[in-house]
Amino acid sequence: DAKTTQPPSMDCAEGRAANLPCNHSTISGNEYVYWYRQIHSQGPQYIIHGLKNNETNEMASLIITEDRKSSTLILPHATLRDTAVYYCIGAANDYKLSFGAGTTVTVRA
Amino acid sequence: GAVVSQHPSRVICKSGTSVKIECRSLDFQATTMFWYRQFPKQSLMLMATSNEGSKATYEQGVEKDKFLINHASLTLSTLTVTSAHPEDSSFYICSAEGNGYTFGSGTRLTVV
Numbered sequence: 734d735a736k737t738t739q740p741p742s743m744d745c746a747e748g749r750a751a752n753l754p755c756n757h758s759t760i761s762g763n764e765y766v767y768w769y770r771q772i773h774s775q776g777p778q779y780i781i782h783g784l785k786n787n788e789t790n791e792m793a794s795l796i797i798t799e800d801r802k803s804s805t806l807i808l809p810h811a812t813l814r815d816t817a818v819y820y821c822i823g824a825a826n827d828y829k830l831s832f833g834a835g836t837t838v839t840v841r842a
Numbered sequence: 843g844a845v846v847s848q849h850p851s852r853v854i855c856k857s858g859t860s861v862k863i864e865c866r867s868l869d870f871q872a873t874t875m876f877w878y879r880q881f882p883k884q885s886l887m888l889m890a891t892s893n894e895g896s897k898a899t900y901e902q903g904v905e906k907d908k909f910l911i912n913h914a915s916l917t918l919s920t921l922t923v924t925s926a927h928p929e930d931s932s933f934y935i936c937s938a939e940g941n942g943y944t945f946g947s948g949t950r951l952t953v954v
Contacts, residue, residue, distance in 0.1 A: 767943075776848070776935050776945035777886070820885075829876055830943055832886040 735760035735823025742837040751808040753836055755821030758802040763825050766797060768806045770817040771835075777820065780806065811840045844870050846938045848946030855926055855953055863921045863949045865936030871916035872938035877909075880933040880948075892919045926953040 738756040745751040757766060765784050769777040781788055781795045783804075788795045794807040808815055820835040845868040855861050865875055873894045878886040890911055891899040898911035910922040919938075923930055935948045 769945075771886075774933070774948070774950070776846075776947045777937075779942060779944065782942070827874075827939065829888060829891055830937070831888060832878075834885050 735764050737821045737823055737833050739819070739821050739833065739836045741834065742839070744839050744841055745808075745811050747813060747840050747842050748810055751811040751815065751838060751840070753806040753808075753819050753821075753838065754803065755806070756803045757821070757823045760801055760823045761825070764823045765826060766795065766801075766804050767822040767824060767830065768793070768795065768819065769822065769830075769832075770815075770819045770838075772814075772817045777832075778817075780819075811838075813840050813842060816840045844938075844940050844942070844944040846936065846944045846946040848936055848949055850949060851947060852950045853952070855951070857927055857953055858925055860922055860924045861926055861951060863923075863934055863936070863951075865919045865921070865938065865946050867917045867938040867940055867944070870938075870940035872919075872940045873916060874939040875913060875919040876937040876939070876943075877911060877919075877921050878935045878937065880935060886935060889921075923951065926951070928953045 735757045765782050767782040768780040771777045783795045797804045818835040818837050822830050847866045849864045875892040877889045880886045889904045892911045892913040894913045900906045913919040931953045936946045
């Protein structure tokens with residue numbers, strides 16, 4: 734798996750966009766960028782994943798730089814329920830996911 | 843969407859006994875399932891990869907004789923913690939590979 738680096742924590746205001754960065758400078762060409770989040774004492778929840786192109790779904794947008802060395806997860810309108818630990822993972826398709834320390838995101842009213 | 847059911851959600855057992863945790867993919871078939879362990883304020887650590895019909899592959903440092911994994915069908919994998927001790931107390935989470943990776947809700951094991 735590619736090594737990823739995320740800030741340990743960040744705060745954001747309710748209703749505002751939350752931009753979560755992730756560095757993955759050693760990612761291989763066949764490795765996807767996955768984002769999961771874990772709300773306290775629950776299993777991780779899938780958010781989004783991408784290979785090269787930017788992706789958007791009902792939860793978030795994923796912006797991947799052209800050189801694929803970093804990416805940003807965007808939660809367009811953060812709510813209090815988005816408070817969680819967010820994990821950025823680089824992994825090939827059909828391969829195991831290895832979790833780093835993640836970013837603890839706290840959404841404040 | 844894909845759903846993984848994990849049972850029990852919480853269990854307390856006495857030291858020296860064994861505990862079985864079940865992980866079921868409810869609406870898809872999963873040839874591969876993964877078992878993780880998470881200690882308080884730490885990230886998830888992969889323990890083993892469970893393959894239907896074959897032996898599990900354990901990560902370095904995980905005792906295969908202590909953490910028995912059985913993946914007898916395409917929808918069920920079980921993790922048995924044998925001769926549990928207080929240091930085995932942790933949050934155990936399974937994941938199934940089907941349409942992407944879907945995680946169970948986790949099992950909180952407390953060994954007293």
